[in-house]
Amino acid sequence: MNDPTSFHHIAVVGAGAVGSWFGAMLARAGHPVVLIGRAAHVEAIRRGGLRLESGAGSEIVAIGADTDIAAVRGAELVLVCVKSPDTEAAARAMAPHLKPGALVLSLQNGVDNAATIARHVAADVAVVPAVVYVATALPAPGTVAHHGRGDLVIGSPDAALQPRLRAVAELFIAAQVPVAVRADVxxxxxxxxxxxxxxxxxxxxxxxxxxxxxxxxxxxxxxxxxxxxxxxxxxxxxxxxxxxxxxxxxxxxxxxxxxxxxxxxxxxxxxxxxxxxxxxxxxxxxxxxxxxxxxxxxxxxxxxxxxxxxxxx
Missing domain, CATH: 1.10.1040.10 (N-(1-d-carboxylethyl)-l-norvaline Dehydrogenase; domain 2)
Structure with a gap:
C-alpha cells in the first residue's frame, strides 16, 4: 500500500516563474520533479537544465520538463501554478491523468482557485490552497531568477489531511523553502x-x-x-x-x-x-x-x- 506521506514523483502544472522556482528548489534537494510549461521553456531545460539565478549566484538544476499535461501521471504531489484565468482549463485537462489519492496544491493568487480545481478532479484527490510569498521572474527560456522571499502557507480544516500536509511542509523545509501549516489558510x-x-x-x-x-x-x-x-x-x-x-x-x-x-x-x-x-x-x-x-x-x-x-x- 502506498504511503500518502511519501512523494516519489512531483509535477508542476504551469511552470512559469513561480512554478519553476519551487520546482527547482525541490529538484536541487534530490526530488524527482517534472515542470509542465510552454515549449520554449521546456526545450531550453531539456537542452541544458534549468538555470537558477539568485543573490547567491547561478547554478544549473537537473529537472524534468514537458509540454504535455499528461506528465502529471503518477505524481503523488502536483503543484498548480497556472494563472487564475487558466485554472478551470488546467483542472479539466489534468483530471483524467491524476493518480488516485494525489495531493494537489494550488500555488496561485486569488481565493477561489482550489475550489475550482476540486470541482473537476476525482473525489479522492485532495486539493489544498497555498499562499505564496516569493518574487521571481523568467528572464529567458530555461532560466528562473529569484529576487526575494520564497515561503508558503498551506492548510485545510480537514483533520484527516494533517499528516500529509505536515509531510509536504517537511519536504519543502528540507529543500530550504519555509512552510507554515495553518487551518485558517x-x-x-x-x-x-x-x-x-x-x-x-x-x-x-x-x-x-x-x-x-x-x-x-x-x-x-x-x-x-x-x-x-x-x-x-x-x-x-x-x-x-x-x-x-x-x-x-x-x-x-x-x-x-x-x-x-x-x-x-x-x-x-x-x-x-x-x-x-x-x-x-x-x-x-x-x-x-x-x-x-x-x-x-x-x-x-x-x-x-x-x-x-x-x-x-
Missing part, C-alpha cells in the same frame, strides 16, 4: 489578496515599482482605501481580517520589495492577459454579492481592463 489567502489589491493594479497602471508607490502619500492613501474595502468584503464573507494589521502589512511590503513590479504590471508590459479579474475584480464582484461597496477596487479593475484591452491581442 483562507484568512491568509484573503490577506494575500488584500496585498495584491493594494499594489498590483496601481503598479500596472503607472508601470512603477512598489517603492515609488509607497513613497507618495496620495498613493498610500489610495492603497489604504483599497485595503479597507477588501477587509470589509472579507469580514462580510466570514473572514475576520483586522484592518490595522492589514494596513501595516501593506506598508511593510513597499519597504521590503521597493524594486518589485507587480505581476499585473509585468503582464501588461508584455501584452499578456492579467489576473486582475481574480484580484480587484473578484473583490468588486464579491462585494456586490454581499452588499459591500467597493468603488476603489472597482475603479482599479476597470482601468486595468481598459489598458489590457489596448495591449493584448
Amino acid at each position: 483562507m484568512a491568509e489567502l484573503w490577506r494575500k489578496l488584500m496585498l495584491n489589491c493594494a499594489y498590483n493594479a496601481i503598479s500596472a497602471i503607472a508601470q512603477q515599482p512598489y517603492g515609488r508607490m509607497a513613497a507618495r502619500a496620495e498613493i498610500r492613501a489610495l492603497m489604504r482605501a483599497a485595503v479597507e474595502e477588501v477587509v470589509a468584503v472579507a469580514r462580510a464573507d466570514g473572514q475576520p481580517l483586522v484592518l490595522d494589521e492589514c494596513v501595516q502589512a501593506m506598508e511593510r511590503l513597499g519597504d521590503a520589495m521597493p524594486a518589485q513590479m507587480s505581476s499585473t504590471a509585468q503582464d501588461l508590459a508584455r501584452g499578456k492577459p492579467s489576473e486582475i479579474d481574480h484580484l480587484n475584480g473578484f473583490v468588486a464582484r464579491r462585494g456586490e454579492a454581499l452588499g459591500v461597496a467597493t468603488p476603489v477596487n472597482r475603479a482599479l479593475h476597470a482601468l486595468v481592463k481598459l489598458i489590457e484591452s489596448a495591449r493584448t491581442p
Whole structure:
C-alpha cells in the first residue's frame, strides 16, 4: 500500500516563474520533479537544465520538463501554478491523468482557485490552497531568477489531511523553502489578496515599482482605501481580517520589495492577459454579492481592463 506521506514523483502544472522556482528548489534537494510549461521553456531545460539565478549566484538544476499535461501521471504531489484565468482549463485537462489519492496544491493568487480545481478532479484527490510569498521572474527560456522571499502557507480544516500536509511542509523545509501549516489558510489567502489589491493594479497602471508607490502619500492613501474595502468584503464573507494589521502589512511590503513590479504590471508590459479579474475584480464582484461597496477596487479593475484591452491581442 502506498504511503500518502511519501512523494516519489512531483509535477508542476504551469511552470512559469513561480512554478519553476519551487520546482527547482525541490529538484536541487534530490526530488524527482517534472515542470509542465510552454515549449520554449521546456526545450531550453531539456537542452541544458534549468538555470537558477539568485543573490547567491547561478547554478544549473537537473529537472524534468514537458509540454504535455499528461506528465502529471503518477505524481503523488502536483503543484498548480497556472494563472487564475487558466485554472478551470488546467483542472479539466489534468483530471483524467491524476493518480488516485494525489495531493494537489494550488500555488496561485486569488481565493477561489482550489475550489475550482476540486470541482473537476476525482473525489479522492485532495486539493489544498497555498499562499505564496516569493518574487521571481523568467528572464529567458530555461532560466528562473529569484529576487526575494520564497515561503508558503498551506492548510485545510480537514483533520484527516494533517499528516500529509505536515509531510509536504517537511519536504519543502528540507529543500530550504519555509512552510507554515495553518487551518485558517483562507484568512491568509484573503490577506494575500488584500496585498495584491493594494499594489498590483496601481503598479500596472503607472508601470512603477512598489517603492515609488509607497513613497507618495496620495498613493498610500489610495492603497489604504483599497485595503479597507477588501477587509470589509472579507469580514462580510466570514473572514475576520483586522484592518490595522492589514494596513501595516501593506506598508511593510513597499519597504521590503521597493524594486518589485507587480505581476499585473509585468503582464501588461508584455501584452499578456492579467489576473486582475481574480484580484480587484473578484473583490468588486464579491462585494456586490454581499452588499459591500467597493468603488476603489472597482475603479482599479476597470482601468486595468481598459489598458489590457489596448495591449493584448
